[in-house]
Amino acid sequence: MKPFTTLPLSQVFLDNIQSLKYETMTDIQEMSIPPILKGRDVLAQAKTGSGKTAAFGIGLLHNMDTQRYRVQALVLCPTRELAEQVTGEIRRLARFQHNIKLLKITGGFPMRKQEHSLSHQAHIVVGTPGRIQKLLHKGALILDEVKMVVLDEADRMLDMGFIDQIEDILAFAPTKRQTLCFSATFPDEIKALSQSVMNDPVEITVETQHEPTVIKQFFYEMAPTTKAKAVVSLLAKHKPESTIVFCNTKDSCRKVEQELLATGLHSLAIHGDLEQKERTEVLIRFSNGSCRILVATDVAARGLDIKDLSAVINYELPFETETYVHRIGRTGRAGSEGLAFSLMKAKDSVRLDLINEFTNSRYIAEHLEFEESCSVEDLAPSMITLSINGGRRNKISAGDILGALTSKNGIPGDDVGKIDRQDYITFVAVKRGSAARALKVLEEDQIKGRLFKAMIHDS
Ligand code: ADP
Ligand code: MG
Secondary structure: OOEHHHOOOOHHHHHHHHHOOOOEOOHHHHHHHHHHHOOOOEEEEOOOOOOHHHHHHHHHHHOOOOOOOOOOEEEEOOOHHHHHHHHHHHHHHHHHOOOOOEEEEOOOOOHHHHHHHHHOOOOEEEEOHHHHHHHHHOOOOOOOOOOEEEEOOHHHHHHOOOHHHHHHHHHOOOOOOEEEEEEOOOOHHHHHHHHHHOOOOEEEEOOOOOOOOOEEEEEEEOOHHHHHHHHHHHHHHHOOOOEEEEEOOHHHHHHHHHHHHHHOOOEEEEOOOOOHHHHHHHHHHHHOOOOOEEEEEHHHHOOOOOOOEOEEEEOOOOOOHHHHHHHHOOEOOOOOOEEEEEEEOHHHHHHHHHHHHHHOOOOOOEOOOOOOOOOOHHHOOOEEEEEEOOOHHHOOOHHHHHHHHHOOOOOOHHHEEEEEEOOOOEEEEEEHHHHHHHHHHHHHOOEOOEOOOEEEEOO
């Protein structure tokens, strides 16, 4: 594993990467950044969580002419959340360049505002295909000076049926450009796409299989009617700090949610029906420790930067083996042991065979003994999320909030957790015991010379 200092980047850029605590490059970064910096097209495959964003983000930033206020790079992502995450990561990587302008353009936000922002120009645009295409056709987004195009989570975009939009969008960009395509899997459709939109790409693949020793996998066969109760019992028994329960359908999500609710377990769900604002909130509350259980469909969860989970529960086995490998790959990272439980019907044994074949293992379906009712009291999350109606656009910084809570109001710094800033709202996690006091402070004290409305997110 090589350090970033082996790359031909400016010293300020390297210093900033170091300040992000990125010391050595991940495999995909080590293999893809050098050809990207040389200007080659790159078609890269690596599993979720392997650092693909920084791989292309470093490439984009290295190439940027910040004096020239034109869109020079376009990043397409399949979902709004991914666009949000990618924007955040590029912003962190770009901290060494104060004048760089980054715009996130996705559905779920007013188009008029986006047109207005675009009229003031930007260096980098990150967005979802639908909205980008609309703004291109309106003439609000101009790609004439684009030097780089990135297709992030390309497989996902194809799964979601974005192929026509992508081809249409690329037709607006100069043919003489650098195109980077990142994907977690490498189906034939990606190869076809790369042939049509890329120029002699360097192909890079990083092993997708996971260390079998780090993730403990269990397969339980049971009647479908007992599955929801089995989920509760697994949670009660293992008390994982964070768990995603994966479901194949929204309907299953609902069943699991209902059972958890009936048992008094605090969970959140993420599926296609949620509005953008709700999805963002759910993800923030899950990742800041205010909620220990997330119930999700693959479509909603794929590609999101949720990792280091203590456990993954497959409420049902996915149809594709690769999906299984992805799901469980979110647990047991960085040396810590992860748990992966799969609940299956007798009919699913064929799927288990395929998983065994693909991962070169020999798991068998077991019977799960469990009690009908179990104690879940100590599964309450330690944190709770509060928000104020001010964010990045109101020039609120994380330091402002931390300062307000801790300085004269005496909430211990250790009781304050993650602070997530959005454009017009900021979420802060605090220890449950300090929640009431924190709410009072946020409501009654001025921050940046202004009073904000605060609320607790707890249901
Ligand atoms: P991917 O797109 O491959 O799923 P991400 O780009 O979202 O993965 O990165 C996953 C996480 O790893 C992010 O939180 C990111 O900040 C972090 N990360 C990226 N590169 C490094 C590195 N070289 N060292 C440590 N952490 C890294
Ligand atoms: Mg990614």
